[in-house]
Amino acid sequence: MSSIDNLAQLFMKFPGIGTRQAKRFVYFLLAQDPYFVESLAREIAELNKSIAQCESCFRFYPRTGVTNLCSTCAEDADNTTLLVIEKDPDFDTVKRSGSYTGRYFVLGGTIPVLERDPSSKIRIRELLARIERGAVDGLSEVILALSANPEGDFTREYVAKTLTPLAEKFSISITTLGRGLSTGTELEYSDSDTLKHALKNRG
Incomplete structure (x- = not known):
């Protein structure tokens, strides 16, 4: 295969990217000046060096070299609630809405x-361990904030069933987002008002 085909194959590993879009990305890069392409390659190469994964919530954050925790997990927060989300963009959405002040856990997908x-x-194993640690610090509620689509529903049921024995042991309630998210909606694309309503009416 040519370099065009090889690079297109790599782009196709991105979420939601098919053959046509992948080729479009390659041809876009070929049309740019060399400085842009070199800058892009340099930033990609530096990504793993400058970004770390939080050992508590598992989200990615700028590496500081001082701690293995992201700034959100390192700061004072409400330890009684743990919001379980699918992926990093969901964290950004919730944080931006200002509707939640507790702890987070990134599940890693559906x-x-x-x-x-x-x-x-x-x-799931990391989540069980996180809940067990959280119980010592007063954790009383785990909120499953997953997308309102078939995979999100299936994941929610599996996680809730798996967590139930541990939750009962430590008297921790397991709740889900209330009405507000339309069927088929991913949390990442929810607006702040919808998210606030869904969190307020969780159960």
Whole structure:
């Protein structure tokens, strides 16, 4: 294969990118000046060096070299609630809305409905460990803030069922977002008012 095909194959690994879009990205790069392409390549190469993953909530954050926690987990917050979200963009959406002041946990995605090994698709073991640690600090509620689509629903049911024994042991309630998110909506694309309403009416 040519360099065009090789690069297109890499772009196709991006979420929602098909063959036509991948080729369009490649031809776009070919039409740019060399400085732009070099800058892009340099930033990609530096990404793993400058960005770390929080050992508590598992979101990505700018590496400081001082701590293994992101700024949100390192700061004082409400330890009684833990908001479980799918991915990093969901964190940005919730944080921007100003509707939540507790702790976070990034699940790492959702589970395909026909998946035979659900635990391999999300951070369920890490979540169980996080809840057990949180119970010591007064955790009393785990909020499952997942997308309102088939995979989100399936993941929500699996996570709730898996967490139930531990939640009962520590008297922790498991809640989900209330009405507000339309069916088929990903949390990432929800507006602030909708998200505030869904959090307020969780149950």
